[in-house]
Amino acid sequence: MKILAIFILLMSSAQAKTLKVGSKNFTESYILAEIVAQIAESVGEADVERRFGLGGTGITFQALTKGEIHLYPEYTGTISESILKDSSLKDYKRLNEKLANQNLTMSESLGFNNTYALAIKDSLLRELNLSKLSQLNTHNNIPAAFSHEFMKRGDGLVKLQRHYGFKLKDVKAMEHSLAYQALEDGKVDLVEVYSTDAKIEKYKLIILEDDLNFFPAYLSVLLANSNLKEEFPQTWQVLESRLVGKIDNKTMTKLNALVELDGLSFSQAARFFLEGKQIQKNLLPAWNWDRIILRTKEHLKLVILSLVMAIFIGLPLGIIASQNKFIGQFLLSLNGVIQTIPSLALLCLLIPFFGIGPKPAIIALFLYALLPIVRGTHAGLVSIDIKLKESAQLMGLSKFQRLRFVLLPLASPSIMSGIKTSAIINVGTATLAAFIGAGGLGQIIVTGLALNDQDMILQGAIPAGALALVVHAGFELLDKLFVPVALRRN
Amino acid sequence: MIEINDAHKSFGATQVIPGLTLSIATGQTHILLGSSGCGKTTLLRMIAGLTSPDQGEVTIGNKLVSSLSKREISDMIGYVIQEGGLLPHLNGIDNVLLPVKIRGLDIAKATERLEAFAAAIDLTIPQLKRFPHEISGGQRQRVALLRGLILDQPIILLDEPLSALDPVVRMNLQRHLKSIFKK
Numbered sequence: 227m228k229i230l231a232i233f234i235l236l237m238s239s240a241q242a243k244t245l246k247v248g249s250k251n252f253t254e255s256y257i258l259a260e261i262v263a264q265i266a267e268s269v270g271e272a273d274v275e276r277r278f279g280l281g282g283t284g285i286t287f288q289a290l291t292k293g294e295i296h297l298y299p300e301y302t303g304t305i306s307e308s309i310l311k312d313s314s315l316k317d318y319k320r321l322n323e324k325l326a327n328q329n330l331t332m333s334e335s336l337g338f339n340n341t342y343a344l345a346i347k348d349s350l351l352r353e354l355n356l357s358k359l360s361q362l363n364t365h366n367n368i369p370a371a372f373s374h375e376f377m378k379r380g381d382g383l384v385k386l387q388r389h390y391g392f393k394l395k396d397v398k399a400m401e402h403s404l405a406y407q408a409l410e411d412g413k414v415d416l417v418e419v420y421s422t423d424a425k426i427e428k429y430k431l432i433i434l435e436d437d438l439n440f441f442p443a444y445l446s447v448l449l450a451n452s453n454l455k456e457e458f459p460q461t462w463q464v465l466e467s468r469l470v471g472k473i474d475n476k477t478m479t480k481l482n483a484l485v486e487l488d489g490l491s492f493s494q495a496a497r498f499f500l501e502g503k504q505i506q507k508n509l510l511p512a513w514n515w516d517r518i519i520l521r522t523k524e525h526l527k528l529v530i531l532s533l534v535m536a537i538f539i540g541l542p543l544g545i546i547a548s549q550n551k552f553i554g555q556f557l558l559s560l561n562g563v564i565q566t567i568p569s570l571a572l573l574c575l576l577i578p579f580f581g582i583g584p585k586p587a588i589i590a591l592f593l594y595a596l597l598p599i600v601r602g603t604h605a606g607l608v609s610i611d612i613k614l615k616e617s618a619q620l621m622g623l624s625k626f627q628r629l630r631f632v633l634l635p636l637a638s639p640s641i642m643s644g645i646k647t648s649a650i651i652n653v654g655t656a657t658l659a660a661f662i663g664a665g666g667l668g669q670i671i672v673t674g675l676a677l678n679d680q681d682m683i684l685q686g687a688i689p690a691g692a693l694a695l696v697v698h699a700g701f702e703l704l705d706k707l708f709v710p711v712a713l714r715r716n
Numbered sequence: 717m718i719e720i721n722d723a724h725k726s727f728g729a730t731q732v733i734p735g736l737t738l739s740i741a742t743g744q745t746h747i748l749l750g751s752s753g754c755g756k757t758t759l760l761r762m763i764a765g766l767t768s769p770d771q772g773e774v775t776i777g778n779k780l781v782s783s784l785s786k787r788e789i790s791d792m793i794g795y796v797i798q799e800g801g802l803l804p805h806l807n808g809i810d811n812v813l814l815p816v817k818i819r820g821l822d823i824a825k826a827t828e829r830l831e832a833f834a835a836a837i838d839l840t841i842p843q844l845k846r847f848p849h850e851i852s853g854g855q856r857q858r859v860a861l862l863r864g865l866i867l868d869q870p871i872i873l874l875d876e877p878l879s880a881l882d883p884v885v886r887m888n889l890q891r892h893l894k895s896i897f898k899k
Contacts (some may be wrong), residue, residue: 616766617801621815621863622790631814635805710805712847 238243245272245458250286251279251661252402252676254340254422255494255530257481258299260496264449265468269461278492279672281570281661282375283308288577289663290451291328295582296458298451301340303442305332305449309378329452333466335445338422338475342376342441345419345431347409358437362392362416369396370416371405381442389440399599403678416696420444422475424483425678432695473499486677513685517670522689524665528584529697532591533649540596540648541641547627554604558646561597569594569658577662578630587659587666594655595648602644638709646701653694657686667693717742718763718871723772725758730757735772757798760873765789776871786813790815792868798876800848800860808844808851808859812866819867824884826866833862836892838885854881858889867894872897 229433249259256278266274277295280286287309289295294455303324306315315321316336325332344359346368351357376382377399386654387393394416405417406425419426419433426433448465455462473481477499484495497503547554567575569590576586609632619630634641660668670686673679705714718740727732732755740746748756752785761767762774767832776792784792787881802811816826834844837858848856861877877893879887 388765613799613801614803615798617797617803619766619786620764620793620795620797620801621788621818622787623818624787627818631818632803636803710850712805712807 230285230524233579237251237521243272243457245454246275246277246295248280248286248289248298248663249276249278250279250283250298251672253482253485254420254478255422256298256673256676257485257495258275258336258446259498260492261469261499262297262299262465264493264496266458266461269464271442271458273463277582277663279660279669279676280663281573281658281672285570285574285577285582285662286391287331288574289582290330290449292577292581293451294577294663296454297448299336300332300447301444302332302335302447303381303444305447306442311380313380316443325449326452331441331450331452331455333448333450334470336469337471337473338478339443340422340446340475340478341444342421343419343421343433344416344572345426345433346416348417348430348432348480350705351432356434357432358435359390359440360388360437362390362394366392367395368416369398369414370394371398371400371414372406372418373402373405374534375641376418386440390438399673403675406678422478422482424479424486427479427483428487438646449623454481458548468500518667518685518689521605521665521667521669521686522693524584524669525653525656525667525690528587528591528659528664528666529649529652529693532588532656533595533645533652535588535592536595536599536648537645540599540644541603543596544600544641545607547600547604548607554585554608556596557600559612561600563599564593569655573658573662582663584659586662587656587664591652591656591659595652595669598644598647598651599641600644602642602647603637606640607633608642609640610636635642635710638714639713641704642701642705642709649701650694653690653697657690717777719775719778720759720762721773721775723762723774725755725762725767725769733762733769757875760795761873764793764795764869778857790869791867792869793873794864794867795873796860796864796875796877798879800856802848802856802860802863802890804848807847808839808862809841811848811859812844812863815863815867815889829868830862830866831864833896836895837861837889854885856882858885861889 247259247263247266249255259276259278263274263276266272277289280289280295280298281582283304286295286298290298302318302321304319306313310321310324312324316504316634322332328496346354354364354368356367356368362368372383375385377397383397385396397413398408402418405414406429408414409417410429419431421433425431448469450462481495484490484498490498537695543557547557564572571594572590573586576589580586580589588608609691614632614636616629618628623631656666657671659666660672667686667690671683671690674682674684718738720736720738723736724731725735732753736759743782748759758767762769763781763811765784765786768782776784781789802808805816806814812830813823816823824850831841832842834841839855839858839862843851843855844859848859851859857877857879861874863870864874876888881889
């Protein structure tokens, strides 16, 4: 009987479906997603997979529509402005109708409104006599820093300026968490903030009054695939009953502060909310070596797989390119075009085909690694003295023998330096793979950025830099294996 | 038997070979003399199929050179190009033996032949184990000569084989070449 029970248990656990919870790459999104994950785990209807820290609305929403995640925390304002692109959509019912067309659904508001606001340091309030947005008319030379998203989105800077009729003269685009630092350093005076941001308190900021009612409501909701309700009915029900209307602005600001100011982990903050117990702060070791080793392994996997693919494809392409001038020009310029696509954009473009996680990251890194290898191979082969090629012909070498015994050995220094360049670029670029949930050292950097935690950023950045050095040294050794001794430069 | 029948060759506006007819019988040694740029190398290149005449034809043993594969030409002609054309990444021995190796011929036998020739033209084995950039111009030229002779093809083309040699070595080499050609 017992054995049967264990067997059934094993069966059911093997068959248990996985609920994939996503989040964007800022503190509040991490905390809310972690709360969702912990509730889902306590319900026990499904295994829970955390796919946190996806880059921005674009990538996270793509991941949702492609079924890579089941749900993530979102805001009504973002849904109407950035996703549905219809700012007239305001109430819960109409938003949900529109979302249903895309096979999506959202919960009712979790209770707090995290809207955009513009803020200045409180010292400036008296100095400039500036307390309302409309007064920016007379202070339009105030140095400002806004996030890329705020500068681009429908309800962002452009419309704000039109609504109020001012035009700021000195605006910089900056990662949100860096803008606070710039403010602290006195580089800028005006930033955009979220109304539940823990840093408002920390940096003693004053929110400028939205006196002409521009900013829409950004009510916190859970945005989910429609089939979530059917697949995990109990989980969804418990999520709604425990979260809808249960988190007010004060609670959220407190949770954000627990993480950003008191140094709690996301999961500790989530547990604090769910269990109501005050938790000892700073339980995390200063340098979390287990995490660094895990992420380094992931990082190496991304770099090595993509590089091996790039070598297997790039080397033959380089050889083909060297045989024919027109094909060569075509291949090299095609490769050049790929190289100009910004990495985040390329990652985003690959989601529809490869989902999120390591796969699209490896494909993107592979594409970036191609050019240096194709170019190195091509350059190495075309620069070989015609006399040596004729010599090979006169000795009676077949086409393949010519490649094997003459051309590739002679081109090997250039080929190896192309591969080396690719490897080192890949070590750096792979940090961006964290934005599509591929892990790697970038994951630590992204989390560190979200927390504005410089120490954590360094925990990702230093190993990444060290890895680049190790890779470089490794290739110096490989040179000895592949480059004939007489052709080595040193 | 090499037959050249009314061969013309121009590079751009410069006519290098203005209709040449020439017949070379088996067992003969010929020397081309002429000032620099007069087409000596071009003629050799035509025979070896590296360049084709604009007009006229080149045949070896009654077969058009243009109809032969590169391998077939290589099996018939040992060609030592100007300044040798040694592969920089291989040492002297590997350079000489490469044509043997790629044909799957007996390396041991070829090595014997190599050693006999090397001794005849004053090349030591340690010298042959060096890379082309590690030996002198004259030594390089002799290594290239060894490579041209190693397969013992019926036709040997030598393009300025003595140009980079000092007078003593040159005399020795001339003597050795003579004895080689007699065989």
